[in-house]
Amino acid sequence: MAYRHYLCILFSLLYIAFPLFASEAEDNFLNSETVSNAIVGYLVKNLRTGEVYASFRANNVVAPASTMKLLTTSTALEMLGGDFRFETYLETDGKIENGILNGNVYIRGTGDPTLGSQKVGNQMFLYKWTQMLVRKGIKQINGDIVADMSFFDADAVNPAWMWEDIGNYYAPAIFSLAYLDNTVNIQLRSAEIGSVAEVVKTLPEVEELQFENHIRCTKIEYDGAYVHGMPLNNTRYLVGSVPSNRGIFGVKGDLPNPGLLLARHFKANLQEQGVTVSGAPAYITEQQLDANGNPVERTMLYIHLSEPLRDIIAETNINSNNHYAEQVFRYLGSRITVPTTISNSQLIINSFWKNRKINLSACRIEDGSGLAPIDAVSPEVFVALLAYMYKSKNFADFYASLPVAGESGTLRSFCYKTALEHRLHAKSGTTSTVKSYAGYIEAENGDTWAFSVVVNNQKGKVMNAQKEIQRFLNDIYKAHK
Numbered sequence: 001m002a003y004r005h006y007l008c009i010l011f012s013l014l015y016i017a018f019p020l021f022a023s024e025a026e027d028n029f030l031n032s033e034t035v036s037n038a039i040v041g042y043l044v045k046n047l048r049t050g051e052v053y054a055s056f057r058a059n060n061v062v063a064p065a066s067t068m069k070l071l072t073t074s075t076a077l078e079m080l081g082g083d084f085r086f087e088t089y090l091e092t093d094g095k096i097e098n099g100i101l102n103g104n105v106y107i108r109g110t111g112d113p114t115l116g117s118q119k120v121g122n123q124m125f126l127y128k129w130t131q132m133l134v135r136k137g138i139k140q141i142n143g144d145i146v147a148d149m150s151f152f153d154a155d156a157v158n159p160a161w162m163w164e165d166i167g168n169y170y171a172p173a174i175f176s177l178a179y180l181d182n183t184v185n186i187q188l189r190s191a192e193i194g195s196v197a198e199v200v201k202t203l204p205e206v207e208e209l210q211f212e213n214h215i216r217c218t219k220i221e222y223d224g225a226y227v228h229g230m231p232l233n234n235t236r237y238l239v240g241s242v243p244s245n246r247g248i249f250g251v252k253g254d255l256p257n258p259g260l261l262l263a264r265h266f267k268a269n270l271q272e273q274g275v276t277v278s279g280a281p282a283y284i285t286e287q288q289l290d291a292n293g294n295p296v297e298r299t300m301l302y303i304h305l306s307e308p309l310r311d312i313i314a315e316t317n318i319n320s321n322n323h324y325a326e327q328v329f330r331y332l333g334s335r336i337t338v339p340t341t342i343s344n345s346q347l348i349i350n351s352f353w354k355n356r357k358i359n360l361s362a363c364r365i366e367d368g369s370g371l372a373p374i375d376a377v378s379p380e381v382f383v384a385l386l387a388y389m390y391k392s393k394n395f396a397d398f399y400a401s402l403p404v405a406g407e408s409g410t411l412r413s414f415c416y417k418t419a420l421e422h423r424l425h426a427k428s429g430t431t432s433t434v435k436s437y438a439g440y441i442e443a444e445n446g447d448t449w450a451f452s453v454v455v456n457n458q459k460g461k462v463m464n465a466q467k468e469i470q471r472f473l474n475d476i477y478k479a480h481k
Contacts, residue, residue, distance in 0.1 A: 034468050058383075064370055075352055082308060089110075093298050103141075109149060109176040109259070115180075126265060146282045147281075148284055150285060152175060184255050187248055191244065200248065211235070211236050216241045238251070260281060263282060318403050326368050342367070373431070403428070404424070407421070423441055425442070436453065443481050
């Protein structure tokens with residue numbers, strides 16, 4: 001009897017100690033020097049039992065940074081499916097006679113982010129396009145090669161983005177025809193301290209691109225340069241600094257007009273393979289209408305299919321690819337109308353999840369990537385989203401798109417050599433004032449937890465917030481595993 005009595009006491013103490021440990025973990029996190037004066041929200045929940053292990057201001061909306069991509073990618077997978085492929089159309093308004101196409105060739109895009117991409121896709125697609133035209137007997141084109149970018153509206157830059165981001169490679173303008181990741185590499189010659197770094201060339205070459213260059217060579221050891229400019233405008237304003245005496249130093253910015261560059265490269269590829277083109281590369285941003293206001297009729301020549309959406313989503317989440325996220329986000333709005341608009345994309349995401357009992361009415365969805373500093377989502381919404389996806393038929397694709405702690409993507413250094421290494425699969429979000437994580441934890445007993453932790457306006461560097469979140473999640477895990 002005494003033995004049983006002591007066992008009961010022991011189990012009671014263990015039962016009490018674990019919740020106290022979890023509470024202590026929360027206190028340590030919230031009272032830490034880095035977090036104590038910050039805007040904080042979190043929720044950690046066991047998806048099997050429904051038990052909440054930790055919660056603080058979980059229903060308050062806060063800036064999520066790149067964890068916003070979870071909302072974009074889950075919506076896309078649910079609406080379109082992992083097998084979905086973007087379509088890019090080669091069309092003509094002319095006729096083929098005796099090997100001669102009398103008319104223009106149009107490249108009509110619908111948002112595929114992978115054409116010529118270094119991330120996902122086939123780099124030889126232009127060769128294939130040319131071969132498809134050759135197989136139709138075309139030896140000569142008496143017309144232009146026209147990039148048709150009318151599927152998205154002309155609002156290529158999200159109005160909620162910050163000026164310091166617009167024009168940089170991580171915030172390129174969004175067009176229905178994307179090409180080469182909408183990125184240009186500006187080659188600078190770095191010289192002595194205090195000198196202005198000379199622009200040598202660009203990769204790829206963009207003939208009409210002009211620079212107002214104020215980039216200085218300084219003592220820094222990193223890329224401190226910024227590129228500013230607007231879509232379809234060929235002037236780029238260069239500011240900031242780069243390391244001195246480095247020789248050629250590359251700085252990345254956005255392509256002002258990726259569709260036009262694609263048309264130019266396609267024409268060159270056609271001529272290299274023996275198809276003469278009399279016209280010039282050109283682009284349009286509005287649908288062509290005839291005198292009666294009806295769309296100009298075209299004949300289909302070829303349909304190019306992107307890689308499956310699951311591969312695009314994986315690149316989006318694992319490497320936090322803003323460009324991919326925004327192309328997918330903008331495409332979603334086409335389910336309402338074409339040309340698709342930012343507001344339609346916002347509307348489709350809100351209505352989709354409202355019909356699935358996840359209310360986003362208190363949230364602010366300004367874009368698909370989290371670049372907009374006024375984006376706002378609550379930890380409660382992220383956990384509800386993760387719980388929904390856990391039971392979805394698309395869960396395998398969604399789960400595979402999440403970086404793994406201590407192993408891959410943006411989580412390669414997060415929770416490295418801790419209890420959560422390899423067990424935590426999540427999307428991170430980072431700016432100078434935001435550190436956030438949302439995803440899953442696979443416990444030793446086989447349970448799956450969903451969690452969201454967001455810190456805004458931490459004290460000191462954002463890396464300090466990352467360390468505190470890492471310690472907090474490990475403490476909660478040790479208390480409940």
